[in-house]
Amino acid sequence: MEGAAGVTAVVVCSDGARWLPRLLRALRAQDRRPDAVVAVDAGSTDATLELLAAARQEGLVTHVVELGRRTGFGAAVAEGVRAAPASGWYWLLHDDCAPAPDALGRLLGTGEADPGVALVGPRLVGGPDGRRLLELGTSTTLGGRRSTGVEPGEVDQGQHEGVRDVLALSTAALLVRASAWERLGGLEPLLPLFRDDLDLGWRARRAGWRALCDARTSAWHAEAARHGLRPHPSPGGAPLVAERRAALLALLLDCGALALPQVLVRAVVGAVGRALGLLLAAAPGSAARELLAVAAVLVRPDRVVRGRWRRRRTARVPSRELRPLLARRTGVVRLVRDAAAAAVAPAERGEERGLAAEVRGTGLLVAVLAVVALWPLRDLLGGALAGGPVGRVPGSLGALRGLLVDGWHPVGLGWAGVSAAAEPLVPLCLAALAAGGSPVLGAGLLVALGVPLAGLTASLALRGVLERRAVRLWAAGAYALLPAATGATAGGRSLSALVVVALPVLLRLAGAAAQPGRRRSWHAAWGAALLLGVLAAAAPQLWTALAPAGVLLALLALAQRTRAGAAAALRVALVLVLPLALELPLLRAALDEPRAALAVADGGTGRSAPWELLLLHPGGPGMAPVLLAAPLVLGALAALLVEGRRAAAVRTAWLLALSGWAAALTAAGAHSAGRGPWTGPALAVAGAGVLLAAATGAEAAVVRLRARAFGWRHPATALVAALALPVPLVVALLWVGALPVAGTSRSPLRAAEPSLPAYVLADLATPDRPRVLVLAGTGTRLRWAVERGGGSPLGGDPSREPAAARRAAAAAVQAVASGQGGGAARGLAALGVRYVVLRAPVDEALRRTLDGVPGLTRSGRQEPDGVWEVASGRTGGLSARLRVTDARGADLAAVPARPVGAVARLAAGGAGRLLVLAEPAGPGWHAALDGRPLAAASDPVARWAQAFALPASGGRLVLRHSAPAVRPEQELRLAGAALLLLLALPLPWPRRRSAS
Template sequence: MTSPTAGGILAVVVGPSTSEHLSRTLRAVADGTRAPDRLNLVLLDDGDVDTRALEARGIDTTIIRPQAQTSGEAYTAGLADSEWTWLLHADSAPAPDCLADLHRVCESSKMIAAAGPKQVGWDDPTELLEVGIRATRSGRRVPELDPGERDQGQFDTRDDVLAVGTAGMLLRTAALTDAGGFDPALGPFGDGLELSRRLRAGGHRVVVVPSAAVRHARASFADTPHSFGRRRGSQMYTALQRAPLPVAPLLFLIYMILSPLRALARLAIKDTVRARGELWAALELLRRSRALLAARRRLARATVTRSYRSLEATHKDVVENRSDIRKARKEAAQLRSLPPAHVRREAAERRARTRASATALALLGLALGLAGFAPHLSAFGLSGGGLLPDDSSAGDLLRAATSSWTPAGDGHPGHLEPIWILAVPLTWLAGYGGGALTEAIYLFFMAAPMLAGLAAFRASGMIASSPVLRFILGAVWAAAPPLLSSLAAGSAGAVLLHIVLPLLVASLARAVRSRASSHLGSAAWWTLAAGAAYPAALLGIAVFAVGAAIVQRRAAWLWVVIPGTAFSGPALWSLAKDLPESLVRLPGAVFTWDRGSRWEILAGWPRGLDVAGPILLGAAAIVAVAAMLALLRVRRARAVRIGWILVGLGGALTAVALTQSVGIDQSALVEGAAWPGPGLSLLWLGLLVAVAGGAHGLRADLSTSGLSLRHLLVGACAIGVLATPIAGSAGWLVSVHGEGSTLVGDAPGTRIPAVAAKNASDPTRGRTLELSPTDGGYRAELWRGDGPQLTARGQVGGEELAATLARLGEDDFAERAAQHAITVIVVPGEGSDVEDLGILLDGTDSVTRVTTSEIGTFWRVDVPSGRVMQGDAVLPSGTVDARVDAEPGVLTLAERDDPRWTAVQDGVELARAEDPWRAAWQVERPGTVEITHEGGFGQWWVTLLRVLLIAGNITVSLPWRAR
């Protein structure tokens, strides 16, 4: 029996001939209880299609091959005279009753211009995909269906909707023509919403027919930049089409600005597909701007009513529906992975014990830091050893970080050590209390034992699961001799490295185990911190990363060192030019220290032990014995072996450090030996890793046998390890509170007179010369602020200053001093040598004694003196750069000459003038002159590149990926 045929119905099927779904779609059309009169098959390529099923049903089939770029153009090419037009995608197979139900509903009312079927899954017809479209005025669709939601008739009562999709849409052809036809710029996304909205604006109804169903494969919804870009572009297109005329231009600009920002945001959550899609959508919107104007005119001509606005959803609907779907998905996932009740209870108890252990460890570490540095609380700052006072603010540090000139003494090309850049946040906080970098370092040293303990507690979770064992490991690391020795020596770099090392090693181990990029990102952050504390560490980590990349055939390993290299780039450049001593150089001042015995150094006390030496050496020996016994264990054998590799590397680094000098100790004018803190910290970390690996599961193993020698050895080692942090802390506290047993003391107060401080802060940038008599001469330091600064170390003197001092007592001394911008001369201390020096200064022309105070005796230089001068005129200046109004003549800068100093007037670089040592230029005409030091790592594009590389690690280190 032949099924009746629907008169006046034209079916238009659009798609490529290569579609794997097209043949099934055509067969479904032919098998329908009602079939169209005609079918126009619009193919988007030159392939052939089997249409015998359609011809057997008596459907007149025509194949059309237009040059269409969008489905809107394709549908337009497929239109013909008919009462009804039925739209189908190549991947949308209608159910047998689909056309019959759509036609029946449309015939029931002449107001209905479009009817759409319920869309279900291609392979699973019980899966709901779409039952009409709810959308906001801006074209954002309201998510109404959970992924994989089943059809249980929950939407079968729905009829009038804002829009329906074009897959299976039945159109009244006359209404379509009156509305202006299809939009040639849209499709396959957004075309159904745009057309339905136009039909409703023309006074027609748009309905969904839940009894009619179409299986839709949604082949266009691929997870590609092109697919997402077309979806996002269509949404922006329809929003601009619908926007009021005064708002549309502003909205267009907003979309153009927001698209790159949205791309960056998606990139930050590792959604690279949609990040590229955002950019593609913006470019497409720009390309379709003319089509958009035509679409707005088309909508305006079709509009006779705005009553359809009541069907438009709001932004609140979108947010609430997305939140509900996200919540339901999360709850379902939790239910699927919910463990049994007893497992949850045990896990909660373990978390509580872990939190309690971490809290106790933090309190004990903080107490140790407070007890060690409480004597310096009145000064709220530290000086001595590797530390100098520094009054730099957070802003000063940031400016110095992007400068290629070090303002110390007569100046020299250089960089800010990266560790002080890391101190910017803490310095910023200290600034609220009137503090600066000195106070920030004091707070850091006080918190160092606590931070070290928590770092070890966190990292030990990779090897040990017992909260008690992790607490013991954290306590040992918080009171480890290398940390306590570095705190007493004022070596900020060694202290920071000691804190970071456990986290660095743990993150590298996680990256070896897992291919998740977040582990590489985490390792990159700790590599950055380790490189800032000890720049040579980047070389060792780079060797490891290259080896891991080769072994695992994973080039992503190279990323581990890229952010750290970008951050510490200037320090690495200096390191490469000053090998081999730079391999063991740490940030901070160079200092001398008395070396202890070989065994004391290996135990982590480089300066020897003043109190309880045998006890502390014995505690270290017990830890080493426990690590050796761990080699006999089968469990965590790999961790134990890795621990001993670290011990070997740490020992080798310590041996190298003990053979190198790293510069001149300016306070004693002798060579300063390298501080072996990094090697000792690495050695102790290796011992603790071996101990942790050996202790894993030890109690369970011992419980299987009776009392034996093994039990006694384990008990003795356990007691020794437990006693190590107690003995170490007690010995260190006694030592640091003793006389002369620590290199670190109170940060001094003001070291220059008030007039010198005023000159230094004024735009003239006057400097202070400190003179101290020595055997056979004078020790001189040229200060730009309140004494030598931690962040502005370097060549505080030089041949030029020495030549000036040689003229002390002569008539031209003051003029020569003014060339160095010296305005005040300070002679500290008392004694016959100081008096003789004072008599010499009193007899020097244009040098006037001012007064004597607890700082010392100081003199004023009575000739014009400043950083930038022209003749006898002192011009205002910044710390490094300067902008001055100059007259014709020679312009001099009291900085050591360097080819990268430039002076520019009206965009033209000035010619250099002759000067024995200073930077000087010849000014030909009056005007504003800008003096800058450019080049190297101070160039803006280099700084930008460094910032981008570091910021890029935020994306890499995120522990999740967008879905």
């Protein structure tokens, strides 16, 4: 072997004194020693330089190059090569590796045997005794998962002897042909530590060279950088972030052009999956680092473009020919496994403590709650839900958008402008986006999964607040089964369910914002204000329930008379004020009618007595017996006896509970006979305070009673615990019907069915755009609504319908219900009503009355609902949205229309004709015939309706509503300022240095 090509070993050191002696011994023991050994030190502060000086004095090391502390591995190797004498091969060595005595001889022999070989490396082993296999070459999936060719923990028993082609090899003990090194330009400078070996092998393969793993020899490797064993940070940052970033960057630099989109998608999905796993394990720091690692690459696409352009000079082999060398794709199961592994893997800064147990406990809790919540709805799954507010969700995201921003709302009789009732649709839009753009699916998922999601958010929010895992899981389960949560699910209240789910996160953020001197408290204030702004749109009652507690906390912070206290008070004020500025229509409605501040968008009416509200019972379906909450309140009362550091937490929890109770009692007392708005959101706040106080008291009692001799406190505490601990279990058994009293027996939810007969729905979609008058109840207590085929959607605002149109509709309904003559049918036709539907259970007296009304004829089946059609002709008019009439109001023809405007061709006719639109008149309507504007007129029959005077000539008609839903300028300015302030809160503002 003495006549073989020269070899220069390049040893890179970085605070490696604990491993370097083993490497130096391995170099002395080589059967074929390197011709030169160049040691490159990257700013070591331990005894590394002393060891290298001794080896140089001995003659083992020929050159020593000293570089800066943050120098990457590739840059260090490049400096070592420059200082090395001319050689045919470079042997790259880490300071934490130790090749076997025959390593260089075997690797050199393998490389010299084939001129097409550029890279040769041994099998890598690890462990104290070197018996654990680490690598047999490296590869990667398109998802960035590194493949080493061995199973995790596999023992080296000589089972992989031989030489094999691989995509790449580790740079620990890697032999590189000097000509290939020069042509490839060395290691990639964008990869200072991790995945530089993969990139080098990939480029060599694309250039036409081979990379071989000679498993007949080995090298021991400590993998110090990957395991974070270096005493100072690596040049790529924290190992977790650096390796994730390097994996994605190497793929983007080297993969084929057709694989780039797949790599990007898999990288983002994988990062989100791992981040969710870490969030489930309550390790937000590691979750953020996972996302930051991907973001650090995606925000600099210019580096990828330049790097791929450089590779074009050496690429000779198509990317598709390297596919067999890539690791197998990562399927969905592997992605889930990786996310779970990330959740329980050791994280930085001690976050790994108890994560595995936390994941198991939280996962079991959520699974049990999911079974409990879905069991009563098992017959309804697989389709849309009906009954309750969830059945009135608009069917598309476009319909939601229209209710929010359009100038004219084709709902009921129709109305123009912006309504406070549309504000609750903002959180529903977010739920629809999360459900793939379907509001119906988003609302249904909130209803069906509200209970388990509430348990999940409560468990995550309580981590760090409650120390004992068992107490934390009990509190989370009890919160998820509060009457407010079960009532939201059983009653079909999707927006209320969203409030209950998000409330624990909101309280955790608000609590962090209220603490003086807490790190990232301004970020917490930003999150709390943004979340409260979204939730207050769905339930203004939530803001009312949190405001008293927030004001008192701000005053207490100000009472400290410190700069930190004043800052905390300011943050609390921002949390309370900014949502009001973002929801100005709700604020204006509350100023006009104070009861609006106590409303819930989908809550309906509550009927609970004050003492029931004090026991957290808002009323409605899905409620456990009222007295079942008494042990929870008793436990919270007992917690007031707590002393020491937990006493402040108990008092804060009680402040929250009292604030929620005050809002609930005020809402119930604001209406007569206790029939106020549903108080679920306010009682969710009160219940969260009660449970937090009870759980904090339980933790304190365990510690305090263990330190005391047996006394009366022990049996008293045991009695309270015996009463309170089974409450969640009893509620769950009641919910699924395992106990005699079924908690959801009165739920209005049912499988969604067509709200109207199919032939009626088909007729409503014709160009005539007719409508339906829906009647319910009896003749003495008759309820009515004008529908356009989609039911009465959530977000509709009957109060915005013009009074004249409401009076005309009420008169027509009264005429029909009283059995009057042909004028009743004509009044319905003027409203555009073609069908009258009497909802089941049908009042027989009212059915007989409708049968006797001239101009109404029975239509289709009469079960379960009764259906009548409004006849056109002598007793009635044309039931169409847009009609042409003569000067006396007699109908001449129906005109095809759109949901809001119309574009149609009109025939010529006599003078004095009118174009009548069955919509309330307003300044936003404009019509033109062949480009000539039409003057507004008054219809002699429906004086409330929009009408235009028509000339005798015909032409192309264009009808539109041009008044957009624009808020007042002052509102826009204030909301814009609030939004800018809200966006500025999380920015990294410079901190003021203390005088010291």
